[in-house]
Amino acid sequence: MVSPIDPTSAAFLLAENRSQPMHVGGLQLFEKPEGAGRNYVREMYEEMRDGKDIAPLFLKHPHRSLGTAGRLVWENDTQFDIEHHLRHSALPRPGRVRELLELCGRLHGTRLAWERPLWEAHVIEGLRDGRVAMYTKTHHALVDGISAMRLIQSVLSTDPDRRGMPAPWGFLPSSAKAAKPADKAEHDLAQVPIHALRTAFGITAEAAGLPAALLRTLNKGLRNETSALSLYAPRTMFNHSITGSRRFAAQDWPIERLRAIGKASGTTLNDVVLAMCSGAVRAYLLELAALPETSLVAMVPVGLNAKQSQVASAEGGNAVGAVMCKLGTDLADPGDRLAAIHLSMVDGKRALSSMTPMQILAMSALGQAPAILPPLLRMQGIVRPPYNLIISNVPGPRTTHYWNGAKLVGQYPLSIPINGMALNITCTSYDGKMGFGLTGCRRTVPHLQRLLTHLDDEVNALEKAAGV
Amino acid sequence: MVSPIDPTSAAFLLAENRSQPMHVGGLQLFEKPEGAGRNYVREMYEEMRDGKDIAPLFLKHPHRSLGTAGRLVWENDTQFDIEHHLRHSALPRPGRVRELLELCGRLHGTRLAWERPLWEAHVIEGLRDGRVAMYTKTHHALVDGISAMRLIQSVLSTDPDRRGMPAPWGFLPSSAKAAKPADKAEHDLAQVPIHALRTAFGITAEAAGLPAALLRTLNKGLRNETSALSLYAPRTMFNHSITGSRRFAAQDWPIERLRAIGKASGTTLNDVVLAMCSGAVRAYLLELAALPETSLVAMVPVGLNAKQSQVASAEGGNAVGAVMCKLGTDLADPGDRLAAIHLSMVDGKRALSSMTPMQILAMSALGQAPAILPPLLRMQGIVRPPYNLIISNVPGPRTTHYWNGAKLVGQYPLSIPINGMALNITCTSYDGKMGFGLTGCRRTVPHLQRLLTHLDDEVNALEKAAGV
Numbered sequence: 018m019v020s021p022i023d024p025t026s027a028a029f030l031l032a033e034n035r036s037q038p039m040h041v042g043g044l045q046l047f048e049k050p051e052g053a054g055r056n057y058v059r060e061m062y063e064e065m066r067d068g069k070d071i072a073p074l075f076l077k078h079p080h081r082s083l084g085t086a087g088r089l090v091w092e093n094d095t096q097f098d099i100e101h102h103l104r105h106s107a108l109p110r111p112g113r114v115r116e117l118l119e120l121c122g123r124l125h126g127t128r129l130a131w132e133r134p135l136w137e138a139h140v141i142e143g144l145r146d147g148r149v150a151m152y153t154k155t156h157h158a159l160v161d162g163i164s165a166m167r168l169i170q171s172v173l174s175t176d177p178d179r180r181g182m183p184a185p186w187g188f189l190p191s192s193a194k195a196a197k198p199a200d201k202a203e204h205d206l207a208q209v210p211i212h213a214l215r216t217a218f219g220i221t222a223e224a225a226g227l228p229a230a231l232l233r234t235l236n237k238g239l240r241n242e243t244s245a246l247s248l249y250a251p252r253t254m255f256n257h258s259i260t261g262s263r264r265f266a267a268q269d270w271p272i273e274r275l276r277a278i279g280k281a282s283g284t285t286l287n288d289v290v291l292a293m294c295s296g297a298v299r300a301y302l303l304e305l306a307a308l309p310e311t312s313l314v315a316m317v318p319v320g321l322n323a324k325q326s327q328v329a330s331a332e333g334g335n336a337v338g339a340v341m342c343k344l345g346t347d348l349a350d351p352g353d354r355l356a357a358i359h360l361s362m363v364d365g366k367r368a369l370s371s372m373t374p375m376q377i378l379a380m381s382a383l384g385q386a387p388a389i390l391p392p393l394l395r396m397q398g399i400v401r402p403p404y405n406l407i408i409s410n411v412p413g414p415r416t417t418h419y420w421n422g423a424k425l426v427g428q429y430p431l432s433i434p435i436n437g438m439a440l441n442i443t444c445t446s447y448d449g450k451m452g453f454g455l456t457g458c459r460r461t462v463p464h465l466q467r468l469l470t471h472l473d474d475e476v477n478a479l480e481k482a483a484g485v
Numbered sequence: 486m487v488s489p490i491d492p493t494s495a496a497f498l499l500a501e502n503r504s505q506p507m508h509v510g511g512l513q514l515f516e517k518p519e520g521a522g523r524n525y526v527r528e529m530y531e532e533m534r535d536g537k538d539i540a541p542l543f544l545k546h547p548h549r550s551l552g553t554a555g556r557l558v559w560e561n562d563t564q565f566d567i568e569h570h571l572r573h574s575a576l577p578r579p580g581r582v583r584e585l586l587e588l589c590g591r592l593h594g595t596r597l598a599w600e601r602p603l604w605e606a607h608v609i610e611g612l613r614d615g616r617v618a619m620y621t622k623t624h625h626a627l628v629d630g631i632s633a634m635r636l637i638q639s640v641l642s643t644d645p646d647r648r649g650m651p652a653p654w655g656f657l658p659s660s661a662k663a664a665k666p667a668d669k670a671e672h673d674l675a676q677v678p679i680h681a682l683r684t685a686f687g688i689t690a691e692a693a694g695l696p697a698a699l700l701r702t703l704n705k706g707l708r709n710e711t712s713a714l715s716l717y718a719p720r721t722m723f724n725h726s727i728t729g730s731r732r733f734a735a736q737d738w739p740i741e742r743l744r745a746i747g748k749a750s751g752t753t754l755n756d757v758v759l760a761m762c763s764g765a766v767r768a769y770l771l772e773l774a775a776l777p778e779t780s781l782v783a784m785v786p787v788g789l790n791a792k793q794s795q796v797a798s799a800e801g802g803n804a805v806g807a808v809m810c811k812l813g814t815d816l817a818d819p820g821d822r823l824a825a826i827h828l829s830m831v832d833g834k835r836a837l838s839s840m841t842p843m844q845i846l847a848m849s850a851l852g853q854a855p856a857i858l859p860p861l862l863r864m865q866g867i868v869r870p871p872y873n874l875i876i877s878n879v880p881g882p883r884t885t886h887y888w889n890g891a892k893l894v895g896q897y898p899l900s901i902p903i904n905g906m907a908l909n910i911t912c913t914s915y916d917g918k919m920g921f922g923l924t925g926c927r928r929t930v931p932h933l934q935r936l937l938t939h940l941d942d943e944v945n946a947l948e949k950a951a952g953v
Contacts, residue, residue: 035600036564059577096504096728098927101594107575109527109610126569128598132503142577143611260564459566 018093022079026158027089030079030131035261038128039158040135042431043166044121044267044454045151046144050177050422058142058149061423062105065140065184071099074159075186079131094134102136103184108143117144118265118466121152125431125456126263129156136186149423153185157433166413166430166445173418173425182421250341251309253302255439256402259458264465267429269450270476278476281483282352284359289479290410290451291315291362292355294442295344296475297468298406299354302346304467312357313346316404319366340365341404351475352482406440407432413447429454440465486561490547494626495557498547498599503729506596507626508603510899511634512589512735512922513619514612518645518890526610526617530573532889533608533652539567542627543654547599562602570604571652576611585612586733586934589620593899593924594731597624604654617891621653625901634881634898634913641886641893650889718809719777721770723907724870727926732933735897737918738944746944749951750820752827757947758878758919759783759830760823762910763812764943765936766874767822770814772935780825781814784872787834808833809872819943820950874908875900881915897922908933 022030033039049057080092108116120141129135135156142149155165169185275289284292294315302308317340342365345357409432418425429452432441439461443454453472457465490498501507517525548560576584588609597603603624610617623633637653743757752760762783770776785808810833813825877900886893897920900909907929911922921940925933 035598055578096730096928098594098728098730100591100927101730104591105577107577107611109573109575110523123568123572126566128600130503130596130598132596143575260566262564262566262569459568460564 018077019080019085020077020091022089022091022158029157030089033128035128036259037433037435038126038261039433040125040129040154040156041161041165041433042121042125042152042154042265042456043169044117044265044429044431045153045169045425046427047149047151047420047423048426049147049149050424058140059105061149061421062103062140064421065138066099066103068184068187070183070187072186075102075134075136078134079158097134101133102138102186104137104139106139106141108141112143112145114144114267115466117141117150118267121267121431122263122265122459124152124154125265126261126459128261129154135159138184138186148426152431154431166411166428169428170414170418173414173420175416175418177419177422177424179419180421249311250314250402250404251311252402253309253313253405254305254307255406255462256437257439257461258436259434259439260460262459263434264457264459264462265431266455266466266469267453268469268472269427269429269447269452270473272446272449272451274476274480275451277485278355278479278483281485282355282359284355285362286451287317287410288355288359288362290444291317291342291344291358291408292351292479293453293472293475294408295346295354295358296351296478297471298344298440299346300471300474301468305463308346311347313344313405314403315342315344315406315408316340317342317362317365318407318409319369340369342408344405350482351478355479355482402437406438406442408442408444410444411446413445413452415446415448417448428452432456434458434461486545487548487553488545488559490557490559490626497625498557501596503596504727505901505903506594506729507901508593508597508622508624509629509633509901510589510593510620510622510733510924511637512585512733512897512899513621513637513893514895515617515619515888515891516894517615517617518892526608527573529617529889529891530571530608533606534567534571536652536655538651538655539565540654543570543602543604546602547626565602569601570606570654572605572607574607574609576609580611580613582612582735583934585609585618586735589735589899590731590733590927592620592622593733594729594927596729597622603627606652606654616894620899622899634879634896637896638882638886641882641888643884643886645887645890645892647887648889717779718782718870718872719779720870721777721781721873722773722775723874723930724905725907725929726904727902727907728928730927731902732925732927732930733899734923734934734937735921736937736940737895737897737915737920738941740914740917740919742944742948743919745953746823746947746951749953750823750827752823753830754919755785755878756823756827756830758912759785759810759812759826759876760819760947761921761940761943762876763814763822763826764819764946765939766812766908767814768939768942769936773931776814779815781812781873782871783810783812783874783876784808785810785830785833786875786877787837808837810876812873818950819946823947823950870905874906874910876910876912878912879914881913881920883914883916885916896920900924902926902929 029039054060074091076094076097077091078094079089081087081089106120108120110116120139124137124139129137135158137154139152140149141152144150153165153169160168172183172185172187174182270293272286275286275293278284279286279289295313298313299308319340340362342358343361345354345361348354348357409430411430413428425447427450428445428447430443430445431454432443434441434457439458441456443456445452445454453469455465455468459465497507522528542559544562544565545559546562547557549555549557574588576588578584588607592605592607597605603626605622607620608617609620612618619637621633621637628636640651640653640655642650738761740754743754743761746752747754747757763781766781767776787808808830810826811829813822813829816822816825877898879898881896893915895918896913896915898911898913899922900911902909902925907926909924911924913920913922921937923933923936927933
């Protein structure tokens with residue numbers, strides 16, 4: 018059972034090395050249902066383990082040999098062992114979130130072996146507050162980070178009493194269809210996962226390939242200062258070579274607080290998220306005496322409507338572009354930073370809408386696969402980085418969701434740091450909270466967890482500045 | 486910093502594949518010292534993590550490239566990250582030995598990636614009896630199984646009050662020398678580890694290489710029924726292809742009980758260990774309706790004195806030969822099985838002493854590296870296996886040992902199942918107990934843990950048969 022690997026997936030596999038594992042991750046926190054027994058987590062693990070359906074791509078591993086003429090193909094794992102992929106783990110004492118983040122960082126820093134299907138899921142007990150954590154790790158050759166999170170969401174339900182729900186890797190088109198009627202209100206949510214499993218369901222969208230001509234266009238755009246695509250980004254400590262070691266930090270804040278800041282200052286929720294990151298990165302770099310004089314630039318993926326992109330149809334309306342946003346880290350005042358970010362985003366979106374369809378398609382590919390381009394562009398060889406870090410903000414479900422009665426109370430994405438881009442911030446909203454996931458190289462970005470404190474300080478500072 | 490890989494180590498690296506990871510493991514159980522605080526295990530972990538000395542071989546990884554002309558070499562890991570190799574883990578509830586063995590089986594079933602130094606150590610908390618476990622995993626290219634256990638023993642002390650002791654991978658010749666005076670009585674113990682770290686200390690013993698001529702001799706001997714080396718071994722369920730999934734079972738029994746059986750029956754301690762294995766394997770195969778009519782044959786490594794082997798000097802007196810032992814699994818009576826094993830071992834040792842030095846050297850290589858030969862011999866292609874399983878019994882320290890005040894209360898080896906040899910039993914004595922470690926392919930040897938019950942039943946049956 019051999020099937021072809023599409024060019025994008027192959028590129029992710031080939032771009033991978035020990036310093037740059039190419040997998041995305043997700044951390045979910047669940048509250049046990051009422052009346053859960055002492056062995057609840059084991060039972061949850063066993064239920065997932067014993068599920069019979071597994072999506073085809075989760076049963077295949079990449080293979081290349083003389084028999085395939087050196088081409089990379091997907092091959093069925095004839096020794097597939099669910100207990101290798103799904104693991105029941107526990108946290109050491111005292112079982113704080115800190116121990117959980119340490120474990121996630123460690124798990125995220127280890128490459129998936131090509132000899133087995135490229136995913137892992139860990140059901141984790143031992144949080145002293147009684148919550149259950151789930152860390153999942155999926156190779157970017159299978160899904161991108163956002164799709165991976167949506168894949169997990171797609172098996173959740175708004176009904177706390179529903180049972181018999183499959184694990185994310187058990188999400189098959191048939192079970193999806195069966196699940197739909199009950200969850201009609203969440204239709205927007207469940208749309209994406211099918212696209213996520215690119216090859217599994219035979220969907221190798223043209224847009225997933227990255228033709229050489231487009232790459233050249235994009236490359237030129239990023240290197241050319243006169244282009245609307247590019248801004249002057251200073252060289253920072255984030256823009257160095259990285260190792261394979263990872264740290265992960267995660268926390269969430271009430272969206273209500275962030276919206277109030279936006280409302281009072283005439284900015285968007287996304288502007289406020291970027292301002293939080295800006296202030297936190299500024300404080301972090303100041304502490305390390307490493308703040309550049311000019312502002313850092315973030316690459317911010319943004320949604321494009323079909324009219325803007327003209328190519329969105331291939332992606333079912335989910336086309337994504339990218340804006341280069343000046344973060345205003347050179348400004349001391351939180352309010353000034355927020356205002357600067359707002360202007361930069363407005364400018365950037367305007368530039369994007371004046372691009373040719375070809376340029377937008379190139380940007381769309383960039384947004385869809387932010388981690389793959391820099392290796393292709395040999396970012397390390399560029400003296401001046403085109404941007405300093407990637408900050409993504411992806412809307413998630415607004416209502417409370419459950420998995421077989423366990424209430425999802427938080428979710429945080431783990432992304433892919435790469436050479437020259439050692440820190441990645443990805444946010445996702447869920448049930449009234451904005452969850453931040455910060456993934457960094459442990460060597461290049463020391464004391465990553467300090468950014469959480471700085472983020473929290475920045476929310477307070479922005480509230481004060483906006484007068485809320 | 487590139488250094489050559491000796492031929493034996495290279496052979497272990499090249500024989501490895503997804504079904505046959507070539508690492509050995511050890512499980513140690515410690516009791517916390519009196520007055521240990523709630524964070525004792527974390528402190529233990531941190532002490533190990535922060536140790537400054539690391540033996541050179543534990544900092545290198547195998548490397549092969551155009552630059553090395555395709556040869557395998559050891560190369561320094563320029564991104565060495567102790568937190569990747571030393572991990573602080575916890576058991577899920579209820580924290581029984583069962584959960585510990587599950588974790589060990591899972592850890593033992595995952596290959597070490599060549600891109601990093603080939604070892605891992607896990608400090609494990611969460612056993613409900615309060616003990617602390619340590620699982621270590623080292624590639625056979627670095628040490629063999631026995632040496633790996635002795636390496637760990639070498640950093641232990643008989644003095645419960647001693648502190649500042651290094652971790653096993655911090656065992657350097659200099660620290661060894663510094664440690665010696667206090668532990669003179671344990672000199673016999675500490676002899677081996679230096680040999681264990683073959684390349685690290687520049688000791689590439691001639692005996693470690695496996696010249697092709699010797700291999701041919703040995704190959705012929707094992708295939709030739711007329712040779713004293715070989716017996717008729719029936720084909721069993723253990724002698725099939727394996728997968729990479731592992732199960733591990735471990736338990737210990739008081740040596741006093743086993744000695745009493747030997748004394749009453751005129752047999753040796755080793756005979757009794759073999760009889761326990763024989764009875765247990767018989768009961769296990771009977772349950773599965775898979776017991777062959779003729780007796781199973783075990784390959785049993787035995788110590789050789791210098792005079793016998795004539796080549797022992799290169800190995801510092803630790804030369805090892807191998808006896809093919811008829812286990813008497815065709816006999817229903819436990820006493821009959823013990824008697825048959827005793828005779829078979831006496832015969833086997835006699836055959837061994839009548840061998841030519843050349844043959845003994847070949848056997849010595851076999852004993853030293855039991856896992857490497859079958860792949861070289863292409864055992865899978867042999868219709869009739871030369872033996873059915875490997876049972877090793879290696880004497881360990883007789884007195885209580887400590888690591889920085891933590892009392893070692895049990896240790897159990899994890900070995901290497903290979904294609905055609907799906908079950909391995911390795912025993913080691915320590916402080917009045919005989920610890921059994923059973924490592925098997927989870928698919929080929931289902932319900933491996935049942936063998937523990939059968940082993941226990943067999944001790945009782947042998948006591949009854951011997952009248953003790």
